Amino acid sequence: MGTADLNGQGASADRPADDEIDLARRARSGDRRAFAALYDRHLDAVYRYAFYRLRTDAEAEDVTSEVFHRALVAMPKYEPRRPFLAFLYGIARHVVADQVRSSRPQASFEDAIAHPSDAEGPEDTAARLDDARRLRSAIGELTELQQEVVILRFLEDRSAKEVAQLIGKPESTVRGIQMRALAALRVRLASQRIDQ
Amino acid sequence: MSDQEDRELSRLAEEISSYARPSAPRALRHELRSSLLAAPVAVTRAARSPLRLAWLRPLAAGVVVVALLLTGGTYAAADSLPGDATFALKRAAEEAQVALTIDDSVRLDERATQSDHRIADLQTVAATRPSALAVATEEYVAAVARVEQALAVVLSQPRTQARDSAAARAEAASVDHIAVLQSLSARLPAQAQPGIQRAIEAQQAVHGKAGNPPGRPSAPGASGAPGASAAPVPGGVPVPGGRPSELPVSPGRGGPPSGVPGRP
Numbered sequence: 001m002g003t004a005d006l007n008g009q010g011a012s013a014d015r016p017a018d019d020e021i022d023l024a025r026r027a028r029s030g031d032r033r034a035f036a037a038l039y040d041r042h043l044d045a046v047y048r049y050a051f052y053r054l055r056t057d058a059e060a061e062d063v064t065s066e067v068f069h070r071a072l073v074a075m076p077k078y079e080p081r082r083p084f085l086a087f088l089y090g091i092a093r094h095v096v097a098d099q100v101r102s103s104r105p106q107a108s109f110e111d112a113i114a115h116p117s118d119a120e121g122p123e124d125t126a127a128r129l130d131d132a133r134r135l136r137s138a139i140g141e142l143t144e145l146q147q148e149v150v151i152l153r154f155l156e157d158r159s160a161k162e163v164a165q166l167i168g169k170p171e172s173t174v175r176g177i178q179m180r181a182l183a184a185l186r187v188r189l190a191s192q193r194i195d196q
Numbered sequence: 197m198s199d200q201e202d203r204e205l206s207r208l209a210e211e212i213s214s215y216a217r218p219s220a221p222r223a224l225r226h227e228l229r230s231s232l233l234a235a236p237v238a239v240t241r242a243a244r245s246p247l248r249l250a251w252l253r254p255l256a257a258g259v260v261v262v263a264l265l266l267t268g269g270t271y272a273a274a275d276s277l278p279g280d281a282t283f284a285l286k287r288a289a290e291e292a293q294v295a296l297t298i299d300d301s302v303r304l305d306e307r308a309t310q311s312d313h314r315i316a317d318l319q320t321v322a323a324t325r326p327s328a329l330a331v332a333t334e335e336y337v338a339a340v341a342r343v344e345q346a347l348a349v350v351l352s353q354p355r356t357q358a359r360d361s362a363a364a365r366a367e368a369a370s371v372d373h374i375a376v377l378q379s380l381s382a383r384l385p386a387q388a389q390p391g392i393q394r395a396i397e398a399q400q401a402v403h404g405k406a407g408n409p410p411g412r413p414s415a416p417g418a419s420g421a422p423g424a425s426a427a428p429v430p431g432g433v434p435v436p437g438g439r440p441s442e443l444p445v446s447p448g449r450g451g452p453p454s455g456v457p458g459r460p
Contacts, residue, residue: 069232132216
């Protein structure tokens with residue numbers, strides 16, 4: 001399984017790429033277009049994280065928006081040598097936690113089936129998005145840490161080392177969480193198939 | 197864990213990896229981008245170090261002395277807006293920063309950043325202090341004129357990567373600002389419209405220059421090319437150079453950040 005780096009631009013897990021550092025420095029000093037370039041680069045990763053951590057697309061959009069606005073406000077405190085995506089994930093974890101705490105009872109797996117994809121485009125694209133929503137429903141049954149590990153390891157293709165850095169746990173712990181999460185997910189997905 | 201279970205979990209991991217990777221919806225992508233570009237947030241400038249150049253040290257020392265004398269005032273002026281008594285101090289600090297810059301491309305970047313601050317000021321004033329709108333608009337137009345001037349100097353020089361990058365950034369800023377101004381124009385009352393239109397025209401002048409620097413081929417349909425006409429920009433104001441704004445501005449999901457005027 002390939003792993004993407006935290007910047008997607010040839011950087012190592014520990015150090016961002018030079019152009020990312022330059023963009024981050026400029027963004028930190030108030031250059032909005034530099035911030036917009038970082039936004040363009042990392043929007044989808046943040047959205048996917050929110051998509052799989054939350055139960056509805058609308059919540060994922062709200063959280064994504066909040067993450068980038070908080071990042072913009074927090075830019076003066078950002079340390080450019082730290083990968084920007086790690087900075088965004090750090091904010092996203094807090095925003096998702098706030099959202100989960102404050103949200104109303106959320107849409108269930110049955111809701112996802114009852115309200116199939118409204119995405120435009122070919123049917124197979126819509127079907128794939130519905131599959132993603134079913135997976136999201138199953139992921140939602142996992143513990144918070146298990147959710148993060150599954151999303152970052154298998155849906156964002158981060159290495160165990162990167163995930164360990166992002167969630168602040170030892171790599172061995174991440175591997176343990178990963179195995180337990182997969183075992184739990186196998187049960188949930190099997191249950192979904194039976195229900196269908 | 198048995199080998200078989202281990203294999204099953206590995207297969208499951210691969211299956212999960214093959215699931216769709218949803219991308220952010222297009223509407224969110226555009227609205228949030230516009231909102232981030234337009235959000236009136238005061239961002240602290242990172243410190244620069246002109247001391248790397250030894251011959252500048254005496255000058256820098258003098259500036260430091262003056263800065264120390266003015267520290268209290270400049271600190272107080274950092275968040276000031278056009279129309280405030282301390283705004284002049286803020287402008288003086290900005291001019292001092294430009295004066296310390298010896299590279300024309302960097303100076304253009306500096307001017308473009310200042311115009312970013314002025315448009316953020318303009319938005320904040322529009323949201324919180326409409327009585328200062330005329331002053332804020334004047335300050336913005338003056339900042340754009342300084343960008344245009346710096347851009348003319350840069351474009352008169354032989355092509356280098358730094359020159360082209362600075363011109364490209366000025367052009368990108370221009371496009372962004374026009375989108376923001378159009379968004380403002382739609383919200384502001386009739387008496388503010390002439391000022392906003394003047395600001396748009398000033399920014400279009402920058403866009404026209406930056407979009408067609410010497411030695412750079414004109415885009416198809418660019419102003420001045422045979423048969424070309426100015427491309428329309430959402431909002432009805434044509435942009436010389438034939439490049440319409442790519443930044444639709446709409447007040448939807450992704451408004452200004454918490455604690456900022458305009459945030460629902």
